[in-house]
Amino acid sequence: MVAMLDIQSVTKKYGKRQVLGPVSAKLDKGRYYALLGPNGAGKTTLLHILMGLTNCSSGMVTVRGTSIDNLETRRDLGFSPDDVPFPESLTGWEFLELHNRLRQRDDSERCLKLSELFQIKHALDQQIFEFSHGMRRKLQFVAAVSHEPALLALDEPFRGLDPRSSLVLRTFLQRYVDGGKTVLVATHDMLRAERDADEVFLLHNGLIRSQGTAEEVRSQAQNALSLEAAFDALTTDKKSAEIDNELILDLTATTTRR
Numbered sequence: 001m002v003a004m005l006d007i008q009s010v011t012k013k014y015g016k017r018q019v020l021g022p023v024s025a026k027l028d029k030g031r032y033y034a035l036l037g038p039n040g041a042g043k044t045t046l047l048h049i050l051m052g053l054t055n056c057s058s059g060m061v062t063v064r065g066t067s068i069d070n071l072e073t074r075r076d077l078g079f080s081p082d083d084v085p086f087p088e089s090l091t092g093w094e095f096l097e098l099h100n101r102l103r104q105r106d107d108s109e110r111c112l113k114l115s116e117l118f119q120i121k122h123a124l125d126q127q128i129f130e131f132s133h134g135m136r137r138k139l140q141f142v143a144a145v146s147h148e149p150a151l152l153a154l155d156e157p158f159r160g161l162d163p164r165s166s167l168v169l170r171t172f173l174q175r176y177v178d179g180g181k182t183v184l185v186a187t188h189d190m191l192r193a194e195r196d197a198d199e200v201f202l203l204h205n206g207l208i209r210s211q212g213t214a215e216e217v218r219s220q221a222q223n224a225l226s227l228e229a230a231f232d233a234l235t236t237d238k239k240s241a242e243i244d245n246e247l248i249l250d251l252t253a254t255t256t257r258r
């Protein structure tokens, strides 16, 4: 069976510095994947390469057997980035329409239904600079999913969402995957990853340090009790943990003495 996403020996260099890879992995349809890793591990860089937004330095990425260099292939991808500036002067609706036009599709009806689901429909005529952080996240998500992409990649999609919206998004993603699509979520939220993802990739210093179900990753970390503990064991060496503890004691001792 052809993989939904096939990442073949992908590397990324900025100048002489290699920040990613080689990374190889296959993602199947109908699965929810979590991409985990410490700050600077290369998660966003990898997502940008997978979505065709950044070129890799070497290697190849295919979606259902076709290179992501192909425009048609890229139209079957959806991406909700983290912290990318918005065109503030556009209204919410103009932002969604822009995505429709770039994809040469008319998904207006679906945009409206999604906006209703995420409770931003009432604000679509407002300019984006008036949107709150959570509203922006939701708008970004609606734009990413309105064309029903086969592969949906999301960078920290739950950050800043209120509990109800988080629940709606979580349910939506589960159903989306049940419908045969593939979801890849980069996150620092270990509890959510452990609960929701079928499989996780743990990236460390630009390389996949561990991958599999949360249970498999835990077993690779001497049967750690949680994914969070496994993450810590696989990405932090004992020496730096000791130095951290000493520094915390040192830095807080003066505070408590006052």
Ligand SMILES: Nc1ncnc2c1ncn2[C@@H]1O[C@H](COP(=O)(O)OP(=O)(O)OP(=O)(O)O)[C@@H](O)[C@H]1O
Binding pocket: 014, 019, 037, 038, 039, 040, 041, 042, 043, 044, 045, 046
């Ligand atoms: N445009 C750039 N130029 C040079 N180096 C970059 C650039 N973008 C990212 N990097 C470097 O690439 C590495 C990976 O960064 P990346 O943003 O992919 O990490 P991340 O895992 O998403 O981190 P975080 O969890 O903090 O968001 C880091 O060392 C970063 O400094």
